[in-house]
Amino acid sequence: MSAYKLLIGGKLVDGDMTMDVVNPATEEVLAKAPRASEAQLNAAVAAAKTAFPAWAKTPIAERKQALLKIADAIEANGAELARLLTQEQGKPIGDATGEVYGTAAFFRYFTMLDLPVKVIEDSEGKKVEAHRKPLGVIGAIVPWNFPLILMAFKLPPALLAGNTVVLKPAPTTPLTSLKLGELIKDILPAGVLNIITDANDLGAALTAHPDVRKISFTGSTATGAKVMAGAAGLLKRITLELGGNDAGIVLDDVNPKEAAPKLFQSAFQNSGQVCIAMKRLYVHESIYDEMCAELATLADNAVIGDGLEQGTQFGPLQNKMQFDKVRELIEDAKKNGKVIAGGGTVDKPGYFIRPTIVRDITDGARLVDEEQFGPVLPVIKYSDPQDAVARANASPYGLGGSIWSSDPKRAYDLATQMSSGSVWINKHADLAPNIPFGGAGMSGLGSELGEEGLLEFTQLQVINMAK
Numbered sequence: 001m002s003a004y005k006l007l008i009g010g011k012l013v014d015g016d017m018t019m020d021v022v023n024p025a026t027e028e029v030l031a032k033a034p035r036a037s038e039a040q041l042n043a044a045v046a047a048a049k050t051a052f053p054a055w056a057k058t059p060i061a062e063r064k065q066a067l068l069k070i071a072d073a074i075e076a077n078g079a080e081l082a083r084l085l086t087q088e089q090g091k092p093i094g095d096a097t098g099e100v101y102g103t104a105a106f107f108r109y110f111t112m113l114d115l116p117v118k119v120i121e122d123s124e125g126k127k128v129e130a131h132r133k134p135l136g137v138i139g140a141i142v143p144w145n146f147p148l149i150l151m152a153f154k155l156p157p158a159l160l161a162g163n164t165v166v167l168k169p170a171p172t173t174p175l176t177s178l179k180l181g182e183l184i185k186d187i188l189p190a191g192v193l194n195i196i197t198d199a200n201d202l203g204a205a206l207t208a209h210p211d212v213r214k215i216s217f218t219g220s221t222a223t224g225a226k227v228m229a230g231a232a233g234l235l236k237r238i239t240l241e242l243g244g245n246d247a248g249i250v251l252d253d254v255n256p257k258e259a260a261p262k263l264f265q266s267a268f269q270n271s272g273q274v275c276i277a278m279k280r281l282y283v284h285e286s287i288y289d290e291m292c293a294e295l296a297t298l299a300d301n302a303v304i305g306d307g308l309e310q311g312t313q314f315g316p317l318q319n320k321m322q323f324d325k326v327r328e329l330i331e332d333a334k335k336n337g338k339v340i341a342g343g344g345t346v347d348k349p350g351y352f353i354r355p356t357i358v359r360d361i362t363d364g365a366r367l368v369d370e371e372q373f374g375p376v377l378p379v380i381k382y383s384d385p386q387d388a389v390a391r392a393n394a395s396p397y398g399l400g401g402s403i404w405s406s407d408p409k410r411a412y413d414l415a416t417q418m419s420s421g422s423v424w425i426n427k428h429a430d431l432a433p434n435i436p437f438g439g440a441g442m443s444g445l446g447s448e449l450g451e452e453g454l455l456e457f458t459q460l461q462v463i464n465m466a467k
């Protein structure tokens, strides 16, 4: 038995099984979580299907009220949720607090949007309207790096548009989602939102379930491809937010001392476990040595520790599998480049890796070509900005990228040549609920957030009337 419960059909229920959730800062079991069986997954989808017709007919103003109440409930329990988030995910409590209140803000943002009927033509012979209808049951699948805010990319627009949802968080970070279910279960009619947790074994069944009309998925590219294949048989709608290998390109007119702290934060926030973290940094040869030295100093001075401890800047990797993967990439990078800061683990329990800077490394090395998703940054020397853009674009990924320069025109010109879904200038990874976000290439399909993100949870219907 677990103190945490699944939410199925408006009821908090035990899982048919349980599983341990580990605190990555201590490697100790933090809590037992429920683990749903496939029968419970089916019950959750059935509850969502039953709840759909009434929720779809509920006036949008009432659906907005529900979203606002959810935002209120998140804020009212902000401190408790933030603490739990740090304990299960590892991030510092300040970052966790930001994620919790950001989640509430994302729910509020979507209440400012509407789905009005659009008149496309109103002429002598005909009137043509575009309507936006809900799709039905949505499967929302979330990874472990930002369990709450990534859920808030999906739930508010899905519910606002009149869909019902089965939410599945990642196996290693289920607790905040389950806690949220407990907090908001009476706000929504039974079955409108269902939350099930698994041991990485129910995603495929949720994707393939005949009563699920759309999968909104955030996670790795490899799993995203499986979702796409699983959804193909019934031509389900899919939105895929996948992995990235974001490049930052620093031009020769940048002051290394001024830019280094911002670049460092862009790469190491959440210990590098951010889909749009800066994952490879191209620096012009004229400032390369100075920039490497600045970044190494920041890495050497970084405070690593349990996210609940005052002063911690960076927490552990979230799970053992990711910890092992990043260590392997660092070992490989030692053969292809020079580690000038970090490079090792911390001598205490927990999945800690010190922020690591690798210089004299270039394209073709695993650390440059693959998504590290951890606290290690390759710094690559270039001489021609056009060549740096070409190398940035050569990746199969295309999530984000950034250009850093003191000349706005030069930066803008290069930014327009980048092939990623988002490009930032003199910053990196600036996301907001009103700004659509999506990946090019193998970083995804479709977009989330903003009006575009809302429309992805609807079916377009054209009504074409003779006059």
Ligand code: NAD
Pocket (backbone or CB within 6 Å): 141, 142, 143, 144, 145, 150, 168, 169, 170, 171, 199, 200, 201, 202, 203, 204, 207, 218, 219, 220, 221, 222, 223, 224, 226, 227, 240, 241, 242, 243, 244, 274, 275, 276, 371, 373, 399, 439, 443, 444
């Ligand atoms: P993952 O793909 O291993 O897991 C993501 C989710 O998919 C989990 O809930 C998992 O249980 C579920 N899942 C596993 N097998 C499945 C299957 N066959 N069908 C359906 N669902 C299945 O990813 P992860 O390791 O948890 O997350 C890290 C990855 O997520 C990184 O690549 C990162 O870049 C990416 N990410 C992308 C974004 C974005 O918005 N583009 C945001 C955050 C993370």
